[in-house]
Structures are given as C-alpha cells and as structure tokens.
Amino acid sequence: MASTLLELSKLISSSVATVDARCRTLSLKYPDLANPANPQGNEALAHDREIAAATSVALAAAAQLMASMQDPSRALIETSRGFALSSAMGAVNESATAEIIREAGPKGCHINDIAKKNGMDPLKIGRHQSTNSSRLLRLLATQHIFREVSPDVFAHNRISILLDTGKSSQEIFAKPEDKYHGAKGIGALVGLNTDETYKAAAYIQDVVVNPERAAAEGRGLLAMNRAYNTEGSFFSLYDRPENLARFKRFGMAMNADRMLDPHSIVLKGFKWGALPAGALVVDVGGGVGSTSLEIARANPHLRFVVQDLPSVTLEGKEYWAREYPDALTGGIVSLQAHSFLTPQPVKDASVFLVRAVLHNWSDANASKILKNLRDAAQPTTQLVVLERIASLVCEEDASYAHITGAVLLAPPAPLLANLGVMFPYLMDIQARHHSTLLLWDGIERTFPHHWKLFKEAGWEIAHVYRNPGVMDQIIAKPV
Numbered sequence: 001m002a003s004t005l006l007e008l009s010k011l012i013s014s015s016v017a018t019v020d021a022r023c024r025t026l027s028l029k030y031p032d033l034a035n036p037a038n039p040q041g042n043e044a045l046a047h048d049r050e051i052a053a054a055t056s057v058a059l060a061a062a063a064q065l066m067a068s069m070q071d072p073s074r075a076l077i078e079t080s081r082g083f084a085l086s087s088a089m090g091a092v093n094e095s096a097t098a099e100i101i102r103e104a105g106p107k108g109c110h111i112n113d114i115a116k117k118n119g120m121d122p123l124k125i126g127r128h129q130s131t132n133s134s135r136l137l138r139l140l141a142t143q144h145i146f147r148e149v150s151p152d153v154f155a156h157n158r159i160s161i162l163l164d165t166g167k168s169s170q171e172i173f174a175k176p177e178d179k180y181h182g183a184k185g186i187g188a189l190v191g192l193n194t195d196e197t198y199k200a201a202a203y204i205q206d207v208v209v210n211p212e213r214a215a216a217e218g219r220g221l222l223a224m225n226r227a228y229n230t231e232g233s234f235f236s237l238y239d240r241p242e243n244l245a246r247f248k249r250f251g252m253a254m255n256a257d258r259m260l261d262p263h264s265i266v267l268k269g270f271k272w273g274a275l276p277a278g279a280l281v282v283d284v285g286g287g288v289g290s291t292s293l294e295i296a297r298a299n300p301h302l303r304f305v306v307q308d309l310p311s312v313t314l315e316g317k318e319y320w321a322r323e324y325p326d327a328l329t330g331g332i333v334s335l336q337a338h339s340f341l342t343p344q345p346v347k348d349a350s351v352f353l354v355r356a357v358l359h360n361w362s363d364a365n366a367s368k369i370l371k372n373l374r375d376a377a378q379p380t381t382q383l384v385v386l387e388r389i390a391s392l393v394c395e396e397d398a399s400y401a402h403i404t405g406a407v408l409l410a411p412p413a414p415l416l417a418n419l420g421v422m423f424p425y426l427m428d429i430q431a432r433h434h435s436t437l438l439l440w441d442g443i444e445r446t447f448p449h450h451w452k453l454f455k456e457a458g459w460e461i462a463h464v465y466r467n468p469g470v471m472d473q474i475i476a477k478p479v
C-alpha cells in the first residue's frame with residue numbers, strides 16, 4: 001500500500017491542473033524555468049489568487065512526497081551539507097559571475113571566460129572534472145539555479161537571473177561598494193544571507209550548547225559575537241570602516257527583501273486609500289523608506305515621516321531623491337533620525353507603520369518599541385505591523401478565531417498545517433534559537449505571541465491579513 005504517496009501525487013496533479021486551467025483562462029503561459037526573461041505577464045501569474053493557492057498546495061505536497069520517498073540517511077546528510085549551497089551562492093554572488101554570464105548572452109559563458117573577467121580560479125567555479133563536479137556553479141545548477149548548457153558552459157535561468165544587478169561587471173569591479181545601488185534583482189539580500197548571516201550561523205551550536213562557556217569567556221551571547229569577536233549588536237558591525245560596503249548592501253538588502261513580497265502586497269489588506277487627505281503615516285525603523293514609497297505612489301493624498309538611525313536616514317534621502325524626488329521637494333515625505341527605543345516625537349500620526357522590525361528584537365525591547373508608539377498615539381491612531389507570523393506545524397489554537405485572519409484554514413490532508421512554508425522558521429533561527437541568539441536578540445512570533453506582546457504594550461489586534469510565507473499585516477488600535 002502506498003496510499004499516502006498516492007494522495008500526495010493526486011494533490012500535485014490536481015493543483016497543477018488548476019494552474020494550467022487558470023493560465024488558459026487568462027491566455028497566459030506559465031513561466032519557463034529555463035528562460036531568464038519570461039514576459040512580465042507570465043511572471044505575474046504567480047500572484048493570481050487562484051494560482052497562488054494551488055501552487056502552495058502543489059509545493060507542500062511535492063516537498064512531502066520528496067521527504068516520504070527520499071532515503072532517510074541521504075535526507076539527513078544532504079540537509080547537514082546545506083552549507084555548501086550557501087557558500088557556493090555567496091562566492092558566485094560576490095564575484096559578479098551573474099553579470100558576466102548575462103553579458104555572454106543566452107548561449108552561456110565558459111568557466112574560463114568567466115575567470116578571465118573576475119579572476120576566479122576556473123577549477124573553483126565549476127570545472128568539468130569528477131573531483132570538482134560539485135563546485136559552485138554545478139552545485140547550484142543541480143539545485144536549478146543556473147543551467148549547465150554544455151560542458152563547463154553556464155547560462156542563466158529564471159532563478160539565477162535574480163542575482164544579476166543589471167550593471168556591467170566592469171562597473172561592479174570599479175566600485176564594488178556601490179554594486180547594489182539602483183540594482184535590479186535580489187543579490188543584496190543573497191549577499192547579506194551568505195556573508196554576515198552565514199558566517200555567524202556557523203557558531204549557533206557553540207552558543208546553544210555551551211552558552212555558559214560563551215559568557216565565561218566574556219563574549220556576547222550571540223553567535224555573531226563569536227563570529228566577529230565583538231560584544232556589540234549586529235548593527236554595530238556596520239560602524240566599522242571596513243564594513244562600509246556591507247553597510248550599504250544591508251540597506252539595499254532590505255529593499256530586496258521587500259521585492260520578495262508579491263507586487264503591491266503592502267497595498268492589499270490595510271485600506272490606505274480610506275485614510276483622509278493629509279493623514280500622516282510614520283514609518284518606524286523604515287530603512288530607506290521603500291515601503292512608504294510604494295504606499296505614497298499609490299496614495300498621493302498621504303504624508304510620510306520615515307524614521308531610522310542617522311546613517312540610514314542619509315541613505316534614505318539619496319534613495320528618495322533618486323526614486324521619487326517630487327515627494328521630497330513637495331513635502332510628501334521627510335526623513336527623520338530617531339531611535340525607536342526612545343520616546344516617539346511624532347504625536348499626530350494616523351498610522352504607525354512598523355515593517356520587519358519587531359522580529360529583530362527580544363520581547364522586552366519589542367515591547368518598549370510598541371509602548372513608545374502607544375504613548376504617542378491618539379485614540380484614532382492605527383498600528384500597522386508587517387511581519388511574517390510563524391504558524392505551527394500542527395493545527396492552530398482556535399481561541400483566536402474571532403479575530404479575522406488570525407487562524408489559518410486547515411489545508412487538505414495529509415499536508416502539514418503550515419503547508420510546509422519554511423521561511424518564518426529560517427528567519428527565526430537567524431534571529432534566535434531558544435534563549436541563545438544568532439544575529440540579533442529577536443524572534444519570529446506566532447499569533448498568540450504577537451497578541452500577548454501587543455496587549456501588554458497597550459495595543460489590541462483588530463484584524464490580520466494573512467499572506468503565508470510573505471508579509472502578514474497585523475492591524476491594531478490603542479486599548
């Protein structure tokens with residue numbers, strides 16, 4: 001009997017049939033994995049509600065089928081060697097390989113020609129020899145990132161092209177610290193993950209298993225403290241002069257992080273258009289302000305203050321001057337240096353917008369951030385928090401079912417209740433593991449955890465707009 005396998009394969013077939021039928025109805029073609037330049041309309045299919053729902057079932061079922069059919073020891077060993085993928089991707093990303101392959105055209109680029117431009121040892125990039133067959137590009141191509149189109153010749157596909165900044169490799173080599181300024185793709189985020197985060201991750205087990213030893217040695221408790229031999233916070237790394245390029249990349253990585261969200265997702269859910277003309281949105285810890293920029297473009301009747309640390313605010317001014325100069329000169333937006341751990345100076349906000357901030361902080365500090373906002377809130381001020389709510393792998397606690405969107409609908413059996421969406425947990429390990437921490441003193445919270453945190457800080461969650469795997473929206477009002 002292989003009934004679970006059959007159930008899973010049926011879920012895959014029926015979901016793919018739904019996707020196919022919807023493509024026909026819309027007269028569009030599902031994007032081709034091998035093609036790095038699928039038409040925009042085809043790429044946009046992923047955000048069609050019906051296709052997105054069927055896709056999440058197909059992916060959950062496919063992952064479960066793979067886990068069911070994979071040899072268990074191979075599953076464990078391959079997972080434990082996941083570091084090879086991160087290091088391969090980091091090296092490829094930082095060597096402008098994606099740009100060089102794009103410059104060579106659709107037929108791809110031989111590893112010797114890649115090496116001529118970036119100086120990397122062709123053996124290390126991916127030489128066609130059995131001893132080197134798992135190196136960098138070939139390893140990635142086996143993961144469907146790049147294609148090996150003929151021996152030692154690599155071309156882009158729909159996934160690898162996202163590493164391409166769209167700039168010339170020459171321009172990147174001339175000014176590497178500006179590589180991600182005004183760049184296409186999500187290479188900045190891949191760079192952050194495969195550099196600062198990845199190096200710190202190597203120390204997770206040391207600090208989880210032996211936190212006392214870390215403390216006794218007088219080091220900070222974070223894995224990043226060990227990796228970088230510092231007691232400071234993750235963000236303090238960026239104050240070091242040698243980390244200028246990393247600091248610049250971090251800002252652009254946050255921008256790229258937003259691109260992971262389906263197009264205009266921030267505009268769906270909370271009704272920005274329903275706010276009165278001149279209503280003030282304060283984007284707290286807003287980075288360069290890319291979320292506000294998207295809201296501002298669609299809602300020119302609103303005003304924005306984007307708050308962040310002084311150095312980020314300076315970056316933000318450049319960003320708005322480049323992307324939406326009229327908003328700066330026309331008084332639609334201002335950038336304000338302000339630490340959200342101190343009292344909030346803006347007292348007439350219609351909305352406090354807080355995106356991808358709370359997950360970086362412990363409950364004590366996240367509570368301080370929320371209380372500072374509560375103290376500055378009017379009775380009508382709304383709090384809009386954008387975070388990924390971590391679902392349980394089993395059924396959710398039904399006691400929050402009265403709050404719209406708080407509890408996810410159960411997926412078809414035998415799928416995991418969270419549909420196998422990994423992202424919040426990947427982020428959580430990055431933020432914190434039990435009481436011992438990797439990068440920052442943070443946590444990806446479940447809904448009940450958010451509820452308690454908000455309540456204690458004087459906010460009541462009124463509504464949740466769920467987008468599993470991307471940014472959920474939590475809307476709260478002052479208690």
Ligand SMILES: C[S@@+](CC[C@H](N)C(=O)[O-])C[C@H]1O[C@@H](n2cnc3c(N)ncnc32)[C@H](O)[C@@H]1O
Pocket residue numbers: 235254255258284285286287288290291307308309312338339340341354355356357360
């Ligand atoms: C993960 S990023 C999110 C940025 C932005 N909200 C977004 O979604 O693109 C976190 C932001 O918090 C900022 N930050 C860190 N500590 C801060 C503090 N004490 N006060 C204000 N901002 C801070 C960082 O500079 C960074 O821009």
